[in-house]
Amino acid sequence: MRPGDSFSILNRGKVSFDADTFSLLYLPIIGRDAFGLYQLLRVFSTGKISHFLEYLDFGLNPFIDALDKLSGIGLVRVFDQQPGYFLEVKSPLSFEEFLADDFYKQLLISRIGENKVQALAQKNEPNALEVTKKFHEVYSVKFERSSKLDQPEKFDLTSFKSIMESQHLTFSNENQDILSLYSLAEKFDLNWYELFKAAEQTANADKTLNIANLARTLAGKSEPVPSLSEFPKGFQDLIVISKEVTPADFLSKLKQQTGGFASQEEMKILNHLTKQNIADQVQNILIHYVLIQQEKSSLNSSFVNTLANDWLRHKVYNAEAAVKRILEHQQKAEEKQKNNKNHKNQRKLVKKAPEWSNASYVNTTSAEDIAKFEQYKASRRKDREEK
Structure with a gap:
């Protein structure tokens, strides 16, 4: 423009x-x-x-x-x-329409405060009997039931808050959370129930909404998922299995295959990953990577947390993205190893340094030679002065 x-x-x-x-x-x-x-x-x-x-x-x-x-x-x-x-x-x-709209009302509250908005919304009702007629009392009209399938469904905050209350969920910051919910519903084209189910899965441990986790999860789900055919055969099977079992069962079965068992500490690590809103299928890929590909005997919280943080930063929200991240890491490691090998095999032509630059060099010049050199420098100074 x-x-x-x-x-x-x-x-x-x-x-x-x-x-x-x-x-x-x-x-x-x-x-x-x-x-x-x-x-x-x-x-x-x-x-x-x-x-x-x-x-x-x-x-x-x-x-x-x-x-x-x-x-x-x-x-x-x-x-x-x-x-x-x-x-x-x-x-x-x-x-009246503005203040009756939950979104616009919350937006105004965020600007001027709830007290001022409540003052604006106050209505002065007269102390008298209302005799206003209803529409159907005056007009006789046959209505045809119209379809709303072609009309976009507006986010129903009342229903969202009602189901929140029934599931004992609360807002972290009601005004800002509500504005964010309207925005997310519009951005990802979700009705109130679809958005609630996502909010419920990403809520904090204290049952408060975690809008940041909700937005991150919705963004991850909206990303296109690569086809299984794009991955090596072994990883194709792993991706399919990762979506069928819980992390606890997946860990136990892997441990049984190697003659071990899942410890209480490892179960705590999985619980922590769940609280960080890491999907079960992503946890299963992580478990397989640590125990099978890295050949670790058990899950280590420090190693697992480092890996989980890396995946979150790179928006790994499903099994396909987790495997893709692993393959990228392996490719970089192989390239680095190859470059290091080539570097070692290269022969560099280095000019030999003078002996006096060596720290162990011992000056063996005789007193006679030093005297001659001092005499030569004196004669050169005399020549320059005469010129």
């Missing part, structure tokens, strides 16, 4: 606008630049992007940031058709 690009408002004059609602509810969220830009979008029809910059007295980057804030909160839609843009301005929610 450049100052010289043209713009055209698609629906000028078709926007309902309540200045009080926009100032009290939207301004704290979108900020002054976006607030001013929205006012111009309501009255402009066509022109250049530079017109906005001149009226608002700021540069292109603040303009783009303000436009993004408006589009992000649903107040404008932007269509790129070079050499210009089409803009559709959307009407703000009414006062």
Whole structure:
């Protein structure tokens, strides 16, 4: 987007606008630049992007940031058709609609605080009998049941909080957690129940939501999984098995094959990995790597934790990614070993250093030779002075 690009408002004059609602509810969220830009979008029809910059007295980057804030909160839609843009301005929610929406309400709380939002939400009801008619009491209309399959399902915070309570889960920071849940539901296209199941699996040991782990897990699941055919045959079988058994059973069976047994300390290590939200299938690959490929007799907490941290940093969330990480590590180790071998085999031509540079060198010059050299230096100085 450049100052010289043209713009055209698609629906000028078709926007309902309540200045009080926009100032009290939207301004704290979108900020002054976006607030001013929205006012111009309501009255402009066509022109250049530079017109906005001149009226608002700021540069292109603040303009783009303000436009993004408006589009992000649903107040404008932007269509790129070079050499210009089409803009559709959307009407703000009414006062009641805004405060009845859990997401917008939480967003406003994050800006001005819960007490102020509660004060804004207070309604002055008259001390009188309400005689307002219901719609069905006045109008006789036959409704056809419409399908909602083609409409995106909005995140249902009420249902999410209800099931949280039934499962004794709590928020770590309610306001920030709720905003993050809305964002994750939209980003990964999840309904409230799908998001809850993921949040439940990634919760902290004290039953509080761990939004960071939740986001990391969802991001991992959204990554494309490589085909089994991309891995060596032995690893293909390992990947399949890793998804069928629990880490405790997998560890016990491997130990039995070697005539050993799973110790209490090893079970504690597995419990710790689970608390770090490392998937069972990833734990099984880790167990196999330590006991079989590294030929360790048992799991060592220090070694396992180092490996687990490395995998988490490299977004290893499934068995395929774990095996891929192992193969990458093996390839680097082989290349390093090969380079070291080549380095040792190379013969370097090194110029022989003078004997006097050796620390063990002993000066055997005679007194007579030293006297002659001093005499030579004196004669050279005399010659230079005469010149």
